[in-house]
Amino acid sequence: MLADLAADRAAADAVLDIALEESKADETEIVLSSQELALSRITHNVIHENLVERDRNLNVRAVVGNRVGVASTNALDRDGIRIAVARAIEIARVSPVDKEFPGLPSAGAATQPMDWAYDAPTAALTADERAAAVAAIVRVMAGHKLTAAGYVSTGNSSIAIANSKGVRQFFRSTDSAINIKAMGEDSSGYAEGYSRRFADLDAAALGEKAAKRAIAGRSPGSVDPGEYTVILEPPAFREYLVYLSWTGFGAMPFSEGASFMTGHIGDRIIGNNVTIADDFAHPAGAGMPFDFEGVPRQPVPLIDQGIARGVVYDSYYAAKMKHANTGHALPAPNTVGPLPLNIVVKPGAKSADELVRETKRGLLVCRTWYIRLVDKLQTIITGMTRDGFFLIEDGEVVRGLRNMRFNESIIGSLGRCELAKELVRSESHVIPACKIDGFRFSSGTTF
Amino acid sequence: MLFESEAQSAMDTAVARGATYADVRFGVVRDEHLEVRNGVVNGFSDSESRGFSVRALVDGAWGFASSASLDKREVDRIAALAVEVARASAKVKDKGIEVLPAGKQVGTFKTPFEIDPNDVSVNERLTFLLDVEAEVRAAKGVTVGRAWMDAWRTTKEFASTEGSRISQELLQCGSACEALAVGSGDVQDRLFPGTCGLYQTGGYEIVKKAGLPANARRTGEEAVALLTAEQCPSGTMDVILSGDQVSLQIHESIGHALELDRVLGWEANFSGTSFATLDKLGTFKYGSPIVNVVCDMTCPLAFATHGFDDEGTPAKSVYLIKDGILVGYMAGRDTAMAANVDLCGCVRAEYWGRLPMIRIGNVNLQPGTTPLAELFDGVKNGVYMESNRSWSIDDKRLNFQFGCQLGYEIKNGKKGKMLKNPTYAGMTPKFWGSCDAIGDKDAWVAWGTPNCGKGEPMQTARSCQGASPSRFRNVDVGVVSYAR
Numbered sequence: 001m002l003a004d005l006a007a008d009r010a011a012a013d014a015v016l017d018i019a020l021e022e023s024k025a026d027e028t029e030i031v032l033s034s035q036e037l038a039l040s041r042i043t044h045n046v047i048h049e050n051l052v053e054r055d056r057n058l059n060v061r062a063v064v065g066n067r068v069g070v071a072s073t074n075a076l077d078r079d080g081i082r083i084a085v086a087r088a089i090e091i092a093r094v095s096p097v098d099k100e101f102p103g104l105p106s107a108g109a110a111t112q113p114m115d116w117a118y119d120a121p122t123a124a125l126t127a128d129e130r131a132a133a134v135a136a137i138v139r140v141m142a143g144h145k146l147t148a149a150g151y152v153s154t155g156n157s158s159i160a161i162a163n164s165k166g167v168r169q170f171f172r173s174t175d176s177a178i179n180i181k182a183m184g185e186d187s188s189g190y191a192e193g194y195s196r197r198f199a200d201l202d203a204a205a206l207g208e209k210a211a212k213r214a215i216a217g218r219s220p221g222s223v224d225p226g227e228y229t230v231i232l233e234p235p236a237f238r239e240y241l242v243y244l245s246w247t248g249f250g251a252m253p254f255s256e257g258a259s260f261m262t263g264h265i266g267d268r269i270i271g272n273n274v275t276i277a278d279d280f281a282h283p284a285g286a287g288m289p290f291d292f293e294g295v296p297r298q299p300v301p302l303i304d305q306g307i308a309r310g311v312v313y314d315s316y317y318a319a320k321m322k323h324a325n326t327g328h329a330l331p332a333p334n335t336v337g338p339l340p341l342n343i344v345v346k347p348g349a350k351s352a353d354e355l356v357r358e359t360k361r362g363l364l365v366c367r368t369w370y371i372r373l374v375d376k377l378q379t380i381i382t383g384m385t386r387d388g389f390f391l392i393e394d395g396e397v398v399r400g401l402r403n404m405r406f407n408e409s410i411i412g413s414l415g416r417c418e419l420a421k422e423l424v425r426s427e428s429h430v431i432p433a434c435k436i437d438g439f440r441f442s443s444g445t446t447f
Numbered sequence: 448m449l450f451e452s453e454a455q456s457a458m459d460t461a462v463a464r465g466a467t468y469a470d471v472r473f474g475v476v477r478d479e480h481l482e483v484r485n486g487v488v489n490g491f492s493d494s495e496s497r498g499f500s501v502r503a504l505v506d507g508a509w510g511f512a513s514s515a516s517l518d519k520r521e522v523d524r525i526a527a528l529a530v531e532v533a534r535a536s537a538k539v540k541d542k543g544i545e546v547l548p549a550g551k552q553v554g555t556f557k558t559p560f561e562i563d564p565n566d567v568s569v570n571e572r573l574t575f576l577l578d579v580e581a582e583v584r585a586a587k588g589v590t591v592g593r594a595w596m597d598a599w600r601t602t603k604e605f606a607s608t609e610g611s612r613i614s615q616e617l618l619q620c621g622s623a624c625e626a627l628a629v630g631s632g633d634v635q636d637r638l639f640p641g642t643c644g645l646y647q648t649g650g651y652e653i654v655k656k657a658g659l660p661a662n663a664r665r666t667g668e669e670a671v672a673l674l675t676a677e678q679c680p681s682g683t684m685d686v687i688l689s690g691d692q693v694s695l696q697i698h699e700s701i702g703h704a705l706e707l708d709r710v711l712g713w714e715a716n717f718s719g720t721s722f723a724t725l726d727k728l729g730t731f732k733y734g735s736p737i738v739n740v741v742c743d744m745t746c747p748l749a750f751a752t753h754g755f756d757d758e759g760t761p762a763k764s765v766y767l768i769k770d771g772i773l774v775g776y777m778a779g780r781d782t783a784m785a786a787n788v789d790l791c792g793c794v795r796a797e798y799w800g801r802l803p804m805i806r807i808g809n810v811n812l813q814p815g816t817t818p819l820a821e822l823f824d825g826v827k828n829g830v831y832m833e834s835n836r837s838w839s840i841d842d843k844r845l846n847f848q849f850g851c852q853l854g855y856e857i858k859n860g861k862k863g864k865m866l867k868n869p870t871y872a873g874m875t876p877k878f879w880g881s882c883d884a885i886g887d888k889d890a891w892v893a894w895g896t897p898n899c900g901k902g903e904p905m906q907t908a909r910s911c912q913g914a915s916p917s918r919f920r921n922v923d924v925g926v927v928s929y930a931r
Contacts, residue, residue, distance in 0.1 A: 127535035149715035333490030
């Protein structure tokens with residue numbers, strides 16, 4: 001049954017039909033998801049954890065008047081489905097009326113098919129094939145007298161949505177990833193690759209990239225805390241940028257005045273060389289064509305050439321704020337409002353290497369760690385560098401550095417940045433490297 | 448055991464295919480979350496999941512597989528898959544994994560509780576939250592009020608090829624309220640109680656004793672007052688942390704640092720490693736002599752308390768730091784030998800379908816002898832900080848920077864004006880070495896954390912860090928960004 005749900009729309013539809021049939025609510029929404037994740041985890045050049053996880057979830061949102069209840073189960077026999085539907089209705093009946101609840105969305109525009117998001121060989125990849133990829137990485141590490149930590153993974157999932165107002169959606173996809181941290185005595189380097197198709201990932205090449213960084217970082221020096229020109233490589237820039245999504249690109253904080261975007265639509269808020277959008281359909285990305293209410297996603301310009309253009313909406317906030325629904329609902333019950341999940345940053349004109357060559361004195365940041373928000377409205381975050389932190393002098397990466405803590409305003413820093421021309425996927429986002437002047441480091445550490 | 452025949456079948460399959468050891472976990476998890484926001488229900492969900500997993504050791508390498516389907520064919524297929532995955536692991540191994548024998552463990556455990564959440568009507572629970580949230584917004588100037596409660600009920604069964612058979616029923620509950628205030632060019636929030644609410648093992652009595660109705664209005668008023676409060680100064684000064692902030696400090700700079708899998712590099716790519724390396728065990732000065740920390744998986748009320756962990760180890764208490772010296776780690780059966788430390792039963796999985804790993808259990812700072820009122824004595828110039836809002840620490844758990852929701856100036860032993868955006872930073876051993884007073888047992892609370900992340904793929908765990916308010920000398924306070 002599980003495999004059928006992931007691969008077969010008819011099997012998923014059958015479950016949706018039973019659930020809708022069981023419901024006597026005024027409106028009912030059923031979201032059926034199924035996923036299989038396989039992951040081989042590495043440390044010290046061996047596989048120390050290795051797993052295949054399979055699960056599924058049936059989420060029922062029942063509407064009685066303007067009252068809403070949600071219940072979920074992974075028991076997909078008729079009894080399991082009936083119980084979940086009954087619980088959702090029971091919850092709805094005792095919930096207070098939410099006058100602003102607009103009802104479930106109706107069937108709307110057609111959804112992009114995105115068949116390319118599913119790759120059968122990736123879905124069928126075996127533990128032996130993952131081990132072979134790990135072995136390729138380990139060979140590279142052994143050749144450099146380094147050790148690797150990280151993982152090789154593949155995923156295979158589907159989501160099917162139906163509601164009593166005619167929405168009916170199905171999407172299946174695969175995904176794969178390799179994360180490698182090459183470790184030496186006093187240095188480490190990082191490389192990552194993500195793709196819908198595992199065949200696109202070159203484990204040995206990623207191993208070489210990580211190893212090269214670890215070797216270049218040996219015998220690290222240190223620099224004093226202060227302001228530096230930095231070049232954030234895509235994994236670092238992604239972690240940095242994603243906080244904008246949480247703090248301000250969703251309609252909930254925007255409507256409450258808690259977003260840096262509030263009151264600034266149409267204003268220039270960052271440099272005119274920066275354009276940020278949410279684009280589910282980017283071919284390098286990891287998006288899906290509809291949201292968790294089954295509403296087709298729309299590409300949304302968030303910041304266009306430095307000017308704040310808009311935020312993302314789901315059906316609730318679209319009705320509340322009298323705005324078009326952009327198709328960015330999260331699974332119900334959603335307590336954080338709609339969010340962009342597929343950030344795409346428009347690339348610049350120069351290569352990342354050119355950005356380094358043009359740097360008189362600066363720091364190269366390959367990866368960051370434990371970024372947290374210090375101030376919501378000023379978008380000040382703090383975090384640490386890790387796994388590749390280098391001094392650049394006269395356009396050359398000259399030596400590795402001990403890691404440092406930064407405190408910086410994301411919005412403020414994007415007013416003095418330059419973007420690289422190479423776009424790469426990092427987790428679910430598609431972004432370039434980013435050079436920022438006057439980036440503030442507040443303290444160092446001992447490694 | 449409910450799933451005795453399925454468990455035996457899975458183990459028989461695993462052994463027949465070459466496993467030298469296998470364990471099977473079955474689970475049924477029921478989660479309820481009720482949340483109100485500005486007078487309406489923002490989230491009210493009731494979810495249930497069930498399934499099982501098999502962990503197999505083959506040729507000194509681990510394999511793991513799980514499924515939500517409990518039919519016999521699937522049970523055998525998953526057991527065989529776990530062995531197949533273990534064989535693949537064995538292709539990239541060194542000397543292989545040895546597992547400390549746990550022996551045959553047969554037992555049951557049930558969380559003690561006074562009030563079953565199911566015996567409290569949904570109407571009563573909702574009315575309670577709506578009243579609390581209304582009280583939050585009764586404070587003039589609050590933009591968003593929130594109140595919520597959670598109940599997790601876990602039934603789980605464990606069986607191993609060593610003959611273990613364990614059944615447990617765990618009940619965990621928690622609640623909180625929060626105010627968000629927007630104005631004067633600022634956004635401020637306050638949460639009560641503590642950093643994320645009061646989360647413990649037990650029943651609805653945990654919700655009742657959290658004190659939400661009595662503190663909701665103050666929570667709102669503080670959020671609004673913070674908008675116009677003075678900015679916390681920067682400099683080196685003494686700091687008194689509320690118990691819940693000490694709890695967060697323990698979690699980040701002691702709990703994670705003393706997970707033995709991290710120390711051994713098993714988390715290197717994601718959560719990181721640890722500065723507290725094996726060579727430091729028994730001699731390293733982790734903190735001042737008054738700092739005593741245990742991992743006590745039997746602690747009453749504590750959020751991670753259970754009878755046995757997810758590899759069958761009975762719960763017990765072990766010292767991690769004694770009189771300021773590093774003396775132990777949290778270990779699992781496949782890591783304990785590396786440090787020759789005792790197991791305390793802290794290997795846990797998020798739920799039945801996830802791989803068990805070492806997780807922060809109940810890592811408790813033992814109470815000191817200083818009455819709460821006396822903590823302020825002797826502080827000429829300092830800041831009192833309460834409830835975390837920002838937490839960051841490097842991947843060896845040394846360099847940290849934490850921000851709190853609320854601060855108060857301390858001048859000559861007296862609490863003075865309110866301060867906003869208080870932050871402090873430091874290096875772990877130096878910071879704990881500067882601890883010169885720990886609040887007594889009257890101020891000690893088993894603070895639970897419902898959302899600790901670790902592992903690849905990431906798992907969420909529920910941990911506890913019991914703590915009292917504590918005093919630290921000569922701490923770096925303030926963030927340079929605000930001074931720009």
